[in-house]
Amino acid sequence: MNDALRTVGHDDEDKEAAGTVSAKDVVMRYGNIMALDHLSMEIPTGIVGLLGPNGAGKSTFIKAVLGLVEPQGGTITVGGLDSKQNVLIIRDRVGYMPEHDCLVEVMTGVELVSYYGMISGMSKNDSIPRSHEVLDFVGIGEERYRPISSYSTGMKQRVKLAQAIVHDPDLLFLDEPTNGMDPLGREEMLDLIERIAAGHKSILVSSHILQDMERVCEHVIIINNGRAVAQGSLKNLLGAQEGRMKLVARGIPEDLASFIKYLEREQKVISTSEEHGQVTVVLILRGPSGEIFAAAKNAGVQVRSLTSDLSTLEEVFIRSV
Amino acid sequence: MGLDPIRYKPWKGQRTEHAKRFLVITDHVFRQKLRSKWLLGIIILGSILVWVFPILIFSLSPHDSLTTEMMLETLQNDVLFIFVLIAASLVCADLISEDLRGNSLVLYLYRALRPERYLLGKVLGALLVMSLFTLIPPIALGIAVTATQTGPDYLASAEVIARTVLAAVLTTIFFVPMGMMLSSLTTKRTYAAVGIFMFFFTMTIVAGIFSESDINWQLLGPGNLLNFWYDVIFGEPLPEGLSSAGMAIMTFILLVPPLIVTYWRILSKGVGK
Numbered sequence: 001m002n003d004a005l006r007t008v009g010h011d012d013e014d015k016e017a018a019g020t021v022s023a024k025d026v027v028m029r030y031g032n033i034m035a036l037d038h039l040s041m042e043i044p045t046g047i048v049g050l051l052g053p054n055g056a057g058k059s060t061f062i063k064a065v066l067g068l069v070e071p072q073g074g075t076i077t078v079g080g081l082d083s084k085q086n087v088l089i090i091r092d093r094v095g096y097m098p099e100h101d102c103l104v105e106v107m108t109g110v111e112l113v114s115y116y117g118m119i120s121g122m123s124k125n126d127s128i129p130r131s132h133e134v135l136d137f138v139g140i141g142e143e144r145y146r147p148i149s150s151y152s153t154g155m156k157q158r159v160k161l162a163q164a165i166v167h168d169p170d171l172l173f174l175d176e177p178t179n180g181m182d183p184l185g186r187e188e189m190l191d192l193i194e195r196i197a198a199g200h201k202s203i204l205v206s207s208h209i210l211q212d213m214e215r216v217c218e219h220v221i222i223i224n225n226g227r228a229v230a231q232g233s234l235k236n237l238l239g240a241q242e243g244r245m246k247l248v249a250r251g252i253p254e255d256l257a258s259f260i261k262y263l264e265r266e267q268k269v270i271s272t273s274e275e276h277g278q279v280t281v282v283l284i285l286r287g288p289s290g291e292i293f294a295a296a297k298n299a300g301v302q303v304r305s306l307t308s309d310l311s312t313l314e315e316v317f318i319r320s321v
Numbered sequence: 322m323g324l325d326p327i328r329y330k331p332w333k334g335q336r337t338e339h340a341k342r343f344l345v346i347t348d349h350v351f352r353q354k355l356r357s358k359w360l361l362g363i364i365i366l367g368s369i370l371v372w373v374f375p376i377l378i379f380s381l382s383p384h385d386s387l388t389t390e391m392m393l394e395t396l397q398n399d400v401l402f403i404f405v406l407i408a409a410s411l412v413c414a415d416l417i418s419e420d421l422r423g424n425s426l427v428l429y430l431y432r433a434l435r436p437e438r439y440l441l442g443k444v445l446g447a448l449l450v451m452s453l454f455t456l457i458p459p460i461a462l463g464i465a466v467t468a469t470q471t472g473p474d475y476l477a478s479a480e481v482i483a484r485t486v487l488a489a490v491l492t493t494i495f496f497v498p499m500g501m502m503l504s505s506l507t508t509k510r511t512y513a514a515v516g517i518f519m520f521f522f523t524m525t526i527v528a529g530i531f532s533e534s535d536i537n538w539q540l541l542g543p544g545n546l547l548n549f550w551y552d553v554i555f556g557e558p559l560p561e562g563l564s565s566a567g568m569a570i571m572t573f574i575l576l577v578p579p580l581i582v583t584y585w586r587i588l589s590k591g592v593g594k
Contacts, residue, residue: 063592066431068430068431068591068592069592087433088339088433088435089433091431091432091433092336092432092433094431096427096428096431098424098427098428100424101423101424102423102424102425102427102428103423103425104419104420104423104425105423106419115345115349116428116432118337118342118345119342119345119346119429119432119434120336120432120433121336121337121339121342121433122332122334122336122337123334123335123337126332126334130332130334133330136327137327137329137330163428165329166332167332167336168331168332195328195329196329198328198329199329199331
């Protein structure tokens with residue numbers, strides 16, 4: 001097939017494969033600075049969170065996938081295509097919503113979206129109805145006929161999303177998509193991301209708002225110093241420390257103190273807190289839980305609950321970096 | 322505002338060729354520029370002063386055929402130089418600077434559009450707009466004078482028209498590369514517009530000051546340089562002592578390095594953000 005004329009429209013299996021990204025041993029240096037240090041990661045279909053402190057290498061990785069920078073080593077493939085050899089074909093399959101302001105303010109919303117649709121290879125006849133369709137989807141109404149300079153931050157974010165999806169990419173990079181949005185707008189943006197992902201797309205979301213990431217992401221990749229320090233499904237990452245439990249107990253202070261001493265001796269205690277005669281202990285079990293109940297009975301302490309304790313994404317992030 | 326519960330719909334269509342997508346930019350630049358009242362004003366006023374009067378005068382006065390003198394008299398007019406310079410400043414000023422100011426360069430370059438094609442799209446757009454003032458009217462002048470000639474030698478007139486096309490193409494191209502470069506060096510279109518005008522104006526002043534000592538100093542003046550090229554194109558002799566190599570070098574300096582600098586700026590800014 002002529003690579004310049006690619007028919008868009010795959011069955012679901014093709015779609016699943018088209019947006020996956022695989023990076024192996026990618027090295028990228030800017031002078032003495034190592035931006036990507038033998039980075040390896042797999043981005044499956046679905047919503048994937050890309051986390052990392054500032055300067056960790058997130059943007060460099062995105063640029064490397066887009067072919068805007070050429071890594072000195074390693075390979076990146078998008079949907080099985082090498083990012084160095086098939087730059088233009090890959091870019092046709094990619095949508096990108098940058099973090100910073102990037103809209104042409106003198107244009108109206110519909111002009112801008114259809115213009116970038118045409119630059120992505122849509123004919124004029126296709127791009128205009130498609131622009132209206134995606135602007136309806138992102139929730140821009142009659143405002144689409146006003147110059148972008150008159151838009152609020154939330155509306156600009158929606159137009160940025162619209163220009164990224166107008167050409168129906170298989171892989172979508174969203175950089176801080178909820179930046180500057182009010183709580184309702186944020187919820188709506190996350191809802192839109194989920195709806196796009198339902199169409200078998202790979203969506204890589206980079207954000208510092210970890211609650212948002214926890215809310216929408218199925219997979220998470222944490223980058224630090226140019227390396228992927230943690231990656232996997234969100235469920236696995238949050239429950240990564242097997243046997244992590246939260247114990248709530250009540251009793252008179254002396255009994256509670258001796259019980260806590262027992263726990264510290266026999267189990268791995270992570271934290272202890274006390275409020276109104278009730279202690280909460282986060283620990284990692286080293287044996288059967290029955291021993292804890294027996295020890296509590298001997299100490300005269302009433303165990304109110306012993307439940308598994310999942311980490312928050314914030315805790316996983318801080319632990320990883 | 323709120324969201325309607327609309328499902329995301331895929332797009333099923335056929336993409337255009339990668340190599341032709343720069344034409345979208347060209348078309349966009351052309352349409353945007355035609356919306357500028359200032360630019361339209363300059364083109365209309367300039368056309369009346371520079372082209373309409375000669376068309377009327379040369380067509381209505383008795384003439385055997387279109388002559389090189391008629392075309393040279395019109396093309397080597399200082400008023401034309403001033404209007405072309407103003408038009409180039411207005412056309413080129415925001416072509417790159419606005420994309421740098423709004424960071425929209427990244428929205429072009431992450432798509433399947435190479436930086437050189439982005440630049441080509443912008444340059445062609447600028448040339449298309451400039452041609453409304455510098456290419457179409459001189460051809461119209463040539464055709465109008467030929468159509469009203471009394472003599473039988475249409476071949477001689479056609480030859481002059483062909484030379485006119487060449488001269489007009491040069492006029493169209495002449496200011497655009499430097500305009501693009503200055504536009505790529507700033508994020509403010511006003512700075513770019515004033516910069517373009519002042520660059521060529523200053524060069525003209527400097528050329529005027531030093532040309533007393535040596536005629537080759539005249540080559541620094543873009544208006545003089547263009548006039549010398551018109552002489553060459555219409556087969557007229559160059560002034561004595563004028564260096565042809567110097568002419569070629571000056572022309573090269575005004576046309577090629579500015580485009581290389583512009584390309585480099587696009588490349589570095591496109592990746593930098």
